[in-house]
Amino acid sequence: MTTADPGASEDLLLRRIPFEIAGLAAILAVPAALFFDPLTGLLLFAGGLFSALGFFWLKQSLVRVLSKGEKGARRSGVLLYALRLVLICAVFFLIILLYPKKILAFVAGFSAVVPVTLAEAVRGLLRMKKWKD
Numbered sequence: 001m002t003t004a005d006p007g008a009s010e011d012l013l014l015r016r017i018p019f020e021i022a023g024l025a026a027i028l029a030v031p032a033a034l035f036f037d038p039l040t041g042l043l044l045f046a047g048g049l050f051s052a053l054g055f056f057w058l059k060q061s062l063v064r065v066l067s068k069g070e071k072g073a074r075r076s077g078v079l080l081y082a083l084r085l086v087l088i089c090a091v092f093f094l095i096i097l098l099y100p101k102k103i104l105a106f107v108a109g110f111s112a113v114v115p116v117t118l119a120e121a122v123r124g125l126l127r128m129k130k131w132k133d
Contacts, residue, residue: 014059018052020116025109040105047109055113
């Protein structure tokens, strides 16, 4: 996609990433459920959904924080990210408490953001290469 406005392209990319994270987690959850057990697949998928939700929340909160003044942005940004860290730790603690032997499945789903982001970066670089030629 070649658009005249690079901001529109970036916005589309940032809207697409949470869906790609959830999709990758769903794709990985099926063989995990078949190879291990359904709970492992479900926790892997739940980790991916939680990661996608976290990415979406991060994007939305950045827009809100950056729209404030410099001093207000710092204070609310620090508070928001501290709250985000506490919530992520609470979810991991809950998974460890309820399913201690299945935490790696949740972590694998939660980490789906890494290959998705890497794929989007490569995709963006390939587009730049085509654009420059």
